[in-house]
Amino acid sequence: MFDIEENLDNLPDKPGVYLHKDKFGEIIYVGKATSLRKRVRQYFRSPRGHDAKTRVLVSNISEFEYIVTDSESEALILENTLIKKYRPKFNVMLLDDKTYPYIKITMGEPFPRIIKTRILANDGSKYFGPYADVKAANNIIKLLNDIHRLKRCAQTSFPDGHRPCLYGMIGDCEKPCVDGVSAEDYMKKIDGSVNFLKGHSKDIVNGLTLEMNNASVALDFEKAAKLRDLIYYAKAVTERQKVDLLSSGSMDILIASVSGSDEAAQVSVFFVREGRLVGREVHHLESAADASKKEITEAFVNQYYINQTMLPKEILLEEHIHGEEVTAAYLSEARGSNVSFIVPERGKKRDLLKLAQKDVKETKKLMADIYHSKEEKQVDALNALLAMADIKGSLSSSNRAIRIEAYDISNTRGVDSVGAMVVYNGTVMSKKDYRKFRVRSEEGSDDYGATQEVIYRRLKRALSGDAGFLPLPELILADGGKGHVHAISQVVSALGLSIPVLGMVKDDAHRTRGLIKMQQSDADGPDGTGGGDVEISYSETDLKEFPNLYHFIGNVQEEVHRFAIEYHRGVRGKRVVTSELDAIEGVGEKRRSALLLKFGGIDAIRAASVEELMTVPGMTKRSAESVHAYFSKNPPTL
Numbered sequence: 001m002f003d004i005e006e007n008l009d010n011l012p013d014k015p016g017v018y019l020h021k022d023k024f025g026e027i028i029y030v031g032k033a034t035s036l037r038k039r040v041r042q043y044f045r046s047p048r049g050h051d052a053k054t055r056v057l058v059s060n061i062s063e064f065e066y067i068v069t070d071s072e073s074e075a076l077i078l079e080n081t082l083i084k085k086y087r088p089k090f091n092v093m094l095l096d097d098k099t100y101p102y103i104k105i106t107m108g109e110p111f112p113r114i115i116k117t118r119i120l121a122n123d124g125s126k127y128f129g130p131y132a133d134v135k136a137a138n139n140i141i142k143l144l145n146d147i148h149r150l151k152r153c154a155q156t157s158f159p160d161g162h163r164p165c166l167y168g169m170i171g172d173c174e175k176p177c178v179d180g181v182s183a184e185d186y187m188k189k190i191d192g193s194v195n196f197l198k199g200h201s202k203d204i205v206n207g208l209t210l211e212m213n214n215a216s217v218a219l220d221f222e223k224a225a226k227l228r229d230l231i232y233y234a235k236a237v238t239e240r241q242k243v244d245l246l247s248s249g250s251m252d253i254l255i256a257s258v259s260g261s262d263e264a265a266q267v268s269v270f271f272v273r274e275g276r277l278v279g280r281e282v283h284h285l286e287s288a289a290d291a292s293k294k295e296i297t298e299a300f301v302n303q304y305y306i307n308q309t310m311l312p313k314e315i316l317l318e319e320h321i322h323g324e325e326v327t328a329a330y331l332s333e334a335r336g337s338n339v340s341f342i343v344p345e346r347g348k349k350r351d352l353l354k355l356a357q358k359d360v361k362e363t364k365k366l367m368a369d370i371y372h373s374k375e376e377k378q379v380d381a382l383n384a385l386l387a388m389a390d391i392k393g394s395l396s397s398s399n400r401a402i403r404i405e406a407y408d409i410s411n412t413r414g415v416d417s418v419g420a421m422v423v424y425n426g427t428v429m430s431k432k433d434y435r436k437f438r439v440r441s442e443e444g445s446d447d448y449g450a451t452q453e454v455i456y457r458r459l460k461r462a463l464s465g466d467a468g469f470l471p472l473p474e475l476i477l478a479d480g481g482k483g484h485v486h487a488i489s490q491v492v493s494a495l496g497l498s499i500p501v502l503g504m505v506k507d508d509a510h511r512t513r514g515l516i517k518m519q520q521s522d523a524d525g526p527d528g529t530g531g532g533d534v535e536i537s538y539s540e541t542d543l544k545e546f547p548n549l550y551h552f553i554g555n556v557q558e559e560v561h562r563f564a565i566e567y568h569r570g571v572r573g574k575r576v577v578t579s580e581l582d583a584i585e586g587v588g589e590k591r592r593s594a595l596l597l598k599f600g601g602i603d604a605i606r607a608a609s610v611e612e613l614m615t616v617p618g619m620t621k622r623s624a625e626s627v628h629a630y631f632s633k634n635p636p637t638l
Helices: 004-008 036-043 052-060 070-086 134-148 185-197 202-217 219-238 291-306 324-335 347-388 447-463 482-494 547-581 589-599 602-609 610-614 621-633
Strands: 016-021 027-033 065-068 102-105 114-117 126-128 251-257 265-273 277-285 314-316 340-342 403-412 415-425 434-436 475-478 501-506 512-522 534-542
Touching: 004 065, 016 036, 016 070, 027 036, 027 070, 027 134, 036 052, 036 065, 052 482, 070 324, 102 134, 114 134, 134 185, 134 219, 185 202, 202 219, 251 340, 251 347, 265 291, 277 291, 291 324, 291 447, 314 347, 324 340, 324 447, 324 501, 340 475, 340 501, 347 403, 347 547, 403 447, 403 547, 415 447, 434 447, 434 547, 447 482, 475 482, 475 547, 475 621, 482 501, 482 534, 501 547, 512 547, 547 589, 547 602, 589 602
Parallel strands: 251 314, 314 340, 403 475, 475 501
Antiparallel strands: 016 027, 016 065, 102 114, 102 126, 251 265, 265 277, 403 415, 415 434, 501 512, 512 534
């Protein structure tokens, strides 16, 4: 049996990591220490100085282990590694180990490129960021490439006979690979891009304006319009970066948020680079409900910054954290220059910290309001839908796992008919449960027949025990009217199931209009006592009277239609390409791909002359004549 007192006496007075275990041998806490002897003994001495969390931790410790390290920095790294490995329940843990993109200029290449990266390396390249808004980073890269027509391929050497890539062919690249562009002129454009990324857009905007005016004078209005758009976008992108906070410097601001509920704690990180706010990201941490902001911040710092390769000069904190000096020393060594933790008490940095705290508070309140408002609307929509489908009961949360399936058929005049099934759990799409169907029967040209085939195959697979089609839906939505509802209801009834079916109908403008429901009743017999034929009637509910449900059904219709159309286009495109090009003698897979890459589609290939076909890589005169002759004899079907 583990003797705690005996092992406490044997602890070394050296840096290291300790692991507390419960009676089952599970690791419940990992910590680091400058002196293992002093730090671990603190847990088992007078409990009066412990907070509630520490007292609960100590009551669960049955044994401990320790690992001696050569330095405090090594202990910091090892602690982080072991927390990620064992995920102890008393540690605060970073849940989202995500990284945000940087914009990289590959300065080590003869003709540098501007690309997006999430990996920073000491390779001589220039890095800008991070960008919490990934779309903004993509847009900036596209803008600079469009303005300067920079090289975009990764190739750095160009042998004789090298062919330019697609960007070069369409004029979006200056083609240094074949046109002998001078490195000096190219680097001037790279220097301009660097200045732009630092927030100086004046030179680029002035240059574009001059080009636009010259194009207008030359009556080249198409070019002038393109340059006008580039000027507008360059100004818009620059404005995103002009939030001046400090005159200069590289800084992160950390604001911890503590929740008394079961929600994960959060740390918001504000990035200040070159004196400008360039982004904000929010990280979620798993923690006990009573974890303090100080504990959350300390856990975040030790787990987040230990993996970063591009570190700020200063990290602003709301309060000092345990082991701050050790962490700062380690980060300084990794950065190659000093990294400081600062708790500002006055001046601009204090104002900046307060600004960040206010932003986090307001954002948290806004998100809570949005969440509750959205939740209420979703619950209202689902309850209205259940009532229309005669499904008993009501919901108090949109997380209720009611499975809703929607279906649509897509074809071209009955050819290449396919079916699509999309699935919602409550109001949330469940894309992993989406299914596609190729309509097999001759009734493929008949929308109702195709719908019945798809529904039958789907339900039959579930009834046979196929896990990929379980569970059965609680409600079926058909993209159609009375005919679709009747067709599906027949299949459901024939299989002995009782699943409500509603039809999603559209108005003349192809917009969501209402939901159709079918009712069945027994007609009176000759003696007036019933027993006659079953009477079927339909009722339609105008969804404009139910705005939340109207919005939800509109989204469902768009999603199932999109899914069906995409699948149909893929099936049709594959058939057209295969039947048209593979039927031509002398055209194999490589020539087929080259033709499509050059001309973009069958219609353009059909219209091409023999001489134009011969310009395609791999095409000979004989094969070009064969393609031309085939399409001359086989005109398109109207």
